[in-house]
Amino acid sequence: MTIKPFAASLLAGLLLMVSPAHADEIPVAVAANFTAPFNQIAAEFQKETGHKVVASFGSTGKFYAQIKNGASFEILLAADDETPARLVKEGAAVAGSQASYAIGKLVLWSAKPGMVDAAGEVLKRGGFDHIALTNPKLAPYGAAAVEAMKKLGVYDSLAPKFVTAETITQTHQFVSSGNSPLGFVALSQVLKDGKVEGSAWVVPANLYTPIRQDAVLLTPGKGKAGPAALLKYLQGAKAQAVITSYGYEIAL
Template identity: 70%
Template sequence: MKPSRLISTLLVALVATVSNAQADEISVAVAANFTAPMKQIAEVFEKETGHKIQAAFGATGKFYAQIKNGAPFDVLLAADDETPTKLVKENAAVAGSQFTYAMGKLVLWSVKPAIVDQAGEVLKKGGFDHIAFANPKLAPYGAAAVETLKSMGVYDTLQPKVVTGESIAQTYQFVSSGNALLGFVALSQVLKDGKIEGSSWVVPAKLYSPIRQDAVILEKGKGKPAAEALMKFLKADKAKAIIQSYGYELS
């Protein structure tokens, strides 16, 4: 092999070695409503940084319990701001790392057309056997659904018809499968290319408390380059564009 080619080969190997040494892998707990955007964000993030993400999706309340019991998560992308705040106060997350990455929107949705009207009057008229929403004790979107029903004065009336999912993902399955004719889900779950199939009502923000979704680095992720890089990436324009494309607002 010619000296010049040998040097070139060695340089490529050296760059690859340095790159691999700098690459990091993190475990990220992600609120179920953020599944689709996170998968897209992770793909871009990994290509641009070389870092790897192992993502788990589920209910924020369940993640809190798992983190407190020692689950090896490095970062939490919650469906609320209360859980990250609590983890920081309990020294289970890094102070100063918390920020709002998205503002969630609640939608009443049916996979069938002409079921949900544009004013949510179906909740008062009835004509359905089951309505689904996520467990309000575990999922902020479930809590928002309860607030909405109470704001409309129909919570007590509809209680016998309620089917509760352990997460917003399971709630979506109840509705998409037809086991519940309609239900409250995250707008991000049903918005495809700017459109929603079936019938829907985007619930006015005045009917429920703001769904401020915060990210935070957990104690196990403290000092990890990939954790810090992910937080930075979530604030960048590319990530913001993806987040907004799924119907979220930015704080």
């Protein structure tokens, strides 16, 4: 049987409408502190929608530079709210698409039980050679750690002991490996089944500027169904339940 050209093209169009191949592949740049919750959220999102998420994890500062240099990410999940706003202002992200998905919590952590006390007095007491933090010029959690130490009046005495990492994942690795006895990381990185492994002090929120983490639709994702669906999913009850289970607060 011979199918006429018009009928063949119509049939192909109908098949595309129902084919899983019609789903989008979504390149997403994700702040390193949000690695674990995002992997869980992305897996559920893919099951429910058929869209494929291709995630890259790293520092917000480096992602900003890559996006400005033409990286083809379609969504940025930043560790702050300033970088998405800046990208919107500079025309690299879609106006009106920026929204907070989480508020992060800073924690002073050691893999060794008993190393960090519940009041953070270890910062004043000392007894350690190194303290790890993420580069404050690249990562909001690093900037928050510097701000907290300055408010506590310990920054100058601790600065010679700093071990500075490029990402918060690397900071966590420094501490978990024992190369640094303690360091500032995200609470989400050290929670397991609702409990902190090792020893930790959750830094009081009044010691640093709130770490409001915003998502934004980047220009390459404009008008595409997949990125729009993912941003909407992040604001839904299922995703928010995962986010809070990792110690984040939901932005209201």
